Amino acid sequence: MVSNACFVLILLKGLRLFLREEFKVNRGxxxxxxxxxxxxxxxxxxxxxxxxxxxxxxxxxxxxxxxxxxxxxxxxxxxxxxxEVGFFCEWGLKPSFNTTKVRRYSGLLRPIRNAYILDGLIHKMVNFWYDTANIPFHLIGYFSKIKDxxxxxxxxxxxxxxxxxxxxxxxxxxxxxxxxxxxxxxxxxxxxxxxxxxxxxxxxxxxxxxxxxxxxxxxxxxxxxxxxxxxxxxxxxxxxxxxxxxxxxxxxEVTQGISLNNMEKEFGEASEKTFIYFQDSTIMRVWVFDTVLYTEIEDYLQKTPFGKVLSPEERKKLGVSTPDFGSCIFILKEGYIFRPSFHGLSLRTKAMHGYHPECxxxxxxxxxxxxxxxxxxxxxxxxxxxxxxxxxxxxxxxxxxxxxxxxxx
Ligand SMILES: [Zn+2]
Incomplete structure (x- = not known):
């Protein structure tokens, strides 16, 4: 009886080894x-x-x-x-910054933003030598680019x-x-x-x-x-x-350029006490540090016809739920692009991605x-x-x- 059980065990073990080898040859x-x-x-x-x-x-x-x-x-x-990876888009808000320094430059460079066309041209030129994307020059001190x-x-x-x-x-x-x-x-x-x-x-x-x-x-x-x-x-x-x-x-295919450069005209000076914003090519993120202002900005963006603000449910599903990525994430509809765009060095971006993944x-x-x-x-x-x-x-x-x-x- 014992020897019969041993025989069955050896047989099973042999079969297992054979199958494992087969698996290795066929699948592995x-x-x-x-x-x-x-x-x-x-x-x-x-x-x-x-x-x-x-x-x-x-x-x-x-x-x-x-x-x-x-x-x-x-x-x-x-x-x-x-x-999960800890970053969203190439540029993000710095976790900490020297407030006095940032404010000093901010005061000097702010007037450029108000001259939209000049601001666009200068951005284009500066980007040939120094990567600043479309970040308003007076807010650049708040942002850093991811490495590796x-x-x-x-x-x-x-x-x-x-x-x-x-x-x-x-x-x-x-x-x-x-x-x-x-x-x-x-x-x-x-x-x-x-x-x-x-x-x-x-x-x-x-x-x-x-x-x-x-x-x-x-x-x-x-x-x-x-x-x-x-x-x-x-x-x-x-x-x-x-x-x-x-x-x-x-x-x-890009069909129309959009400008939301009037954020500061609408909501006052941007700073770490009010709000900070950055328009990438198709996504605008706004970090808002004041509750009343948050409602106003969200409302304003929701009413904008060429894009939408991601809802909290959507942000969770898409994996961009942390407020570090922006209090508001506004994403343009297919075919629109923020002007100026800094995707590549050509003067006008003819086709783009970065729209909602369901498009x-x-x-x-x-x-x-x-x-x-x-x-x-x-x-x-x-x-x-x-x-x-x-x-x-x-x-x-x-x-x-x-x-x-x-x-x-
Ligand atoms: Zn691309």
Missing amino acids: EKAIFIIFIDGLSYDLAKRRNLFKDLDLSDLGPITPGIGYSVNQKVELFSGLKPD GLVYSPTSRIPSIFKEYPIERVLVEEYGEDDIVFEEALRRIPEVPLLFISIGELDLYAHHFGLGSEKYEVKLVKTIENIANLVNYYRKIRPQGYILILSDHGMA KSQKTICYFSGSLQDLGYDLNRMKLESLDVFELMRKLLKPWGKTLGRKGK
Whole structure:
């Protein structure tokens, strides 16, 4: 009787080992190639059927995170919303500042703001040499820019899949041109099993020339051709490997410039005792330090026809609930942009992102070579967000963490 039980136990143990090995061969340690395109909208990819010849599952439209690339990339590659990562947009209010110093400069520079056109021109010029975005010059002392915000940069300290797994990176931020990234990727594909590339010129071309321009069209066709080459080559070299093509946000054609530079005419001098404001390209944040003024400012912005103030419920859902990110977060409707805009150096920004993530133009792409069903996903729940794409990548990468003993914290 005892020997029979032993025999069954040994048999079960053997079966377990066999299954584990099978799992490793079939599911684990598959090579992964992630192609990240800055700013490609789902709408455009779908309408033009950009990836039709690549035999990939279309997981889109993907709802991006709120804000600009800097946060949207964090949601994609770290799974953290702004509240969790601790910043929202590139510029934020300093936690502390030298009040006397800030006030002295504020008094000197304030008159520039009142001459709107001159203020815009000076901002444009100053931004060539010194990054001040669209922050009113007299309020610049209250703001600071985040450091190491690019989540996939080797120097970033933000926790991400790049910290957790040994992913080789070929970045346009490092090589300067998409074409060099494509060349470099071809060279690395046979060498490394986990490869990530970033390309960024489509985003730039959209901002500078517009989505309907010939220059954008030429760039788009060429980029998709280069991606197809990479994918086909990858399949030859690593037929078992996974391929993911994804982006951080969509893009909308800009139709009208908006100016809310009259905030101080409406509500008096801005300071740390009253309110401080900053208009980014599509988002205005106002920090209000006076309760009565808060109601007045919120009311004023709510009545503005070209945007809306995010409600507390919405802020919680989008992960921007902390008051550190602004007492009011006002976001423009698709197609509007705050004037002047400092996205890039061109005089007029032709296309923009950073609108509400639920806008159709802001939805983005995710194409995948594997089967979601095989990975245990419920295909009925296909309305995916950036955080789901992050989870998918983590799922694919998991065997690599264990094998190499490099699983980060
Ligand atoms: Zn952009």
